[in-house]
Amino acid sequence: MATCHVVFLPFMAYGHLIPMADMAVLFASRGLKTTILTTSKTAHRLAKSIRKTAGFTHQIALHTIDFNPEEPGLENPDQVISNDQFCRFIEALPTLQEPFERFIETTKPNCIVADMFFPWTTETASKFGIPRIIFNGSGFFPLCVSDAVTRYRPNVSSDSEPFIVPHLPHEIKLTRKQLPQYEGEEFKVFMKVFIQSMEAEAKSYGVIFNSFYELEPEYVRHYREVMKRKAWHIGPVSLYSKTIEEKVERGKKSSIDEHECLKWLDSKPTGSVVYVSFGSMVNVTNAQLYEIAMGLEACVSSFIWVIRDGQEASIPEGFEARMEAEGRGLIIKGWAPQVMILDHESVGGFVTHCGWNSVLEGVSGGVAMVAWPVTAEQFYNAKLVTDVLRIGVLIGDVEWSAHSTCEGVKREVIERVVERVMSVEEGGDMRMRARELQEKAKTTIEEEGSSYLDLSSFIENIKSFQQ
Ligand code: UDP
Numbered sequence: 001m002a003t004c005h006v007v008f009l010p011f012m013a014y015g016h017l018i019p020m021a022d023m024a025v026l027f028a029s030r031g032l033k034t035t036i037l038t039t040s041k042t043a044h045r046l047a048k049s050i051r052k053t054a055g056f057t058h059q060i061a062l063h064t065i066d067f068n069p070e071e072p073g074l075e076n077p078d079q080v081i082s083n084d085q086f087c088r089f090i091e092a093l094p095t096l097q098e099p100f101e102r103f104i105e106t107t108k109p110n111c112i113v114a115d116m117f118f119p120w121t122t123e124t125a126s127k128f129g130i131p132r133i134i135f136n137g138s139g140f141f142p143l144c145v146s147d148a149v150t151r152y153r154p155n156v157s158s159d160s161e162p163f164i165v166p167h168l169p170h171e172i173k174l175t176r177k178q179l180p181q182y183e184g185e186e187f188k189v190f191m192k193v194f195i196q197s198m199e200a201e202a203k204s205y206g207v208i209f210n211s212f213y214e215l216e217p218e219y220v221r222h223y224r225e226v227m228k229r230k231a232w233h234i235g236p237v238s239l240y241s242k243t244i245e246e247k248v249e250r251g252k253k254s255s256i257d258e259h260e261c262l263k264w265l266d267s268k269p270t271g272s273v274v275y276v277s278f279g280s281m282v283n284v285t286n287a288q289l290y291e292i293a294m295g296l297e298a299c300v301s302s303f304i305w306v307i308r309d310g311q312e313a314s315i316p317e318g319f320e321a322r323m324e325a326e327g328r329g330l331i332i333k334g335w336a337p338q339v340m341i342l343d344h345e346s347v348g349g350f351v352t353h354c355g356w357n358s359v360l361e362g363v364s365g366g367v368a369m370v371a372w373p374v375t376a377e378q379f380y381n382a383k384l385v386t387d388v389l390r391i392g393v394l395i396g397d398v399e400w401s402a403h404s405t406c407e408g409v410k411r412e413v414i415e416r417v418v419e420r421v422m423s424v425e426e427g428g429d430m431r432m433r434a435r436e437l438q439e440k441a442k443t444t445i446e447e448e449g450s451s452y453l454d455l456s457s458f459i460e461n462i463k464s465f466q467q
Helices: 014-029 043-051 083-107 121-127 140-150 185-203 217-226 244-248 258-266 286-298 319-325 338-342 356-364 378-388 411-422 426-444 450-463
Strands: 005-009 033-038 061-064 111-115 132-135 206-209 231-233 273-277 302-307 329-333 347-352 368-371 392-394
Touching (some): 005 014, 005 083, 014 033, 014 132, 014 356, 033 083, 083 121, 083 185, 121 185, 140 217, 140 378, 217 231, 244 338, 258 302, 258 338, 273 286, 273 338, 286 302, 286 319, 286 411, 319 329, 347 411, 347 426, 356 426, 368 378, 368 426, 378 392, 392 411, 411 426, 426 450
Parallel strands (some): 005 033, 005 111, 132 206, 206 231, 273 302, 273 347, 302 329, 347 368, 368 392
């Protein structure tokens, strides 16, 4: 039988690209032939992942295809600075279809694993008689909540009155202001792709998840049995990065020397450090940065705080020097080695925007969380963390932002919630539950673990599509 060949088409945002690259490495480690197709401006972000497969039977192949954004140079979502630009970027994605199809026609792979942002790949796959698998970059719980919310108009009198999301395994309460509101002309393009993507989900062969059964068992079953989708869970994929080197550079070069960072972490007691990061897309306003600095200074806990390159001017004067002199705070400007930090035993808490990868990486690190959702499906992920898994506390009365803007939380609130999560009693209980999940996460990817077995079942499934 010829070697089974899987073609990956990742969306170019870090939150989608990193887990899909990890997935390709994982497939290659199981002896599959893998090719990642991407744009020339994205290819370098995958170099490290590809190198990991150098000694495997089949090294990951990288193939670049032409992307023609309307705005020249605007090739990655993280370069986008306005909603308008984001929509133009999304609108240009179908320019990848023709070169993608040419590649599929000549190579005839067994299967396509393509991101939700490329709904047209379902059509491509059916044209060539192969399965298209969707990767949403998200978990079962958020997809189940999103599905329920999309089809339900809550009967509430205000945006802040809680309602119960119907037909879910748990009593999940949300308010209207926590729900996505992609309304108006500026989101028309985005909504079009979103609807096409939902339609493609129903027509595609199945969905692959960076998640694990033990994290959200009721929702894995709900997705499969109630929503009637074929699905496989093969994560947490970040756990396949085992060495420091593998943990450090995921997607982008770290802005801090890993040895310096490890030395700082090694000097701190177990579970005493809180790690603060809002991922790769959220915009934290200058005023909010200031409040975060003041809140962190008022806490007793030590911290590592990731801010964007160039935002230093917004933090209080002398703050960084004071924190450094006291050995209390480390500020990373740019890109942090997040998985390495969360896996360090000194880290006990994580202030997170609740991007799906961050949630999984936090769980895999066994830390308690301050859930500070901002946009996309982050409010659903926060519910999983706080109400279902009970390993975190919501930052407060924050509302969903169409512009991915993090703002409006006062220093006193930040101090209070961080201290709760870092406390011995309440925080300790959350950490205990998080560590139980961490153990389950480690076991699930080992031979005979549920993610390992689900990947085996996935491979058997797609092998039947041998050309
Ligand atoms: N990440 C990182 N260093 C950073 C910021 C982000 O390594 O300074 C990684 C993080 O570990 C995660 C991904 O980027 O794997 C971000 O994905 P997530 O779903 O958490 O959030 P998004 O950036 O998509 O909002």
